[in-house]
Amino acid sequence: MKKVILTVMVSGIFMVSCSQKGTAVQAGSKVSESDRIAQGKVIFDNSCGKCHDLPDPKSHNDDEWIGIVNIMAKKSKLTDEQGTLVYEYITANN
Ligand code: HEC
Numbered sequence: 001m002k003k004v005i006l007t008v009m010v011s012g013i014f015m016v017s018c019s020q021k022g023t024a025v026q027a028g029s030k031v032s033e034s035d036r037i038a039q040g041k042v043i044f045d046n047s048c049g050k051c052h053d054l055p056d057p058k059s060h061n062d063d064e065w066i067g068i069v070n071i072m073a074k075k076s077k078l079t080d081e082q083g084t085l086v087y088e089y090i091t092a093n094n
Contacts, residue, residue: 040089047076048086057093065090 048054060068065087073083 036085037089037092040085040087040092043078043082044086044089047078047082048072051075057090059094061094062091065094 045054057065069083069087069090073080073086078086
């Protein structure tokens with residue numbers, strides 16, 4: 001399980017650093033962070049209420065959400081990147 005988590009995180013970071021090429025560091029990273037959380041919310045709202053009610057981000061801490069999102073992202077057929085965005089949204093609100 002640890003290896004899976006690492007892959008999710010690393011691929012998330014890799015994609016961010018790719019997509020941010022040429023952006024101003026300060027403004028770019030701020031906009032991009034709230035942007036990622038907004039994207040995570042859309043994916044969460046659309047994918048995580050299909051089989052059960054939308055879970056409350058506050059129901060688990062950051063560490064617990066890593067395991068849950070890894071399992072649930074697979075159930076939702078999300079890509080690693082989408083799963084990372086959902087994780088960022090949830091942990092920004094717990
Ligand atoms: C294909 C159906 C399905 C989708 C889509 C799905 N879940 Fe679940 N989820 C389940 C089932 C079934 C359970 C309860 C059994 C289990 O734990 O495997 C569950 C349980 C949970 C729990 C409770 C786990 C615990 O340990 O308390 C949480 C939180 C959760 N899901 C979050 C999510 C999130 C976040 C998403 C979106 C990324 C999501 N789920 C998408 C089927 C789904």
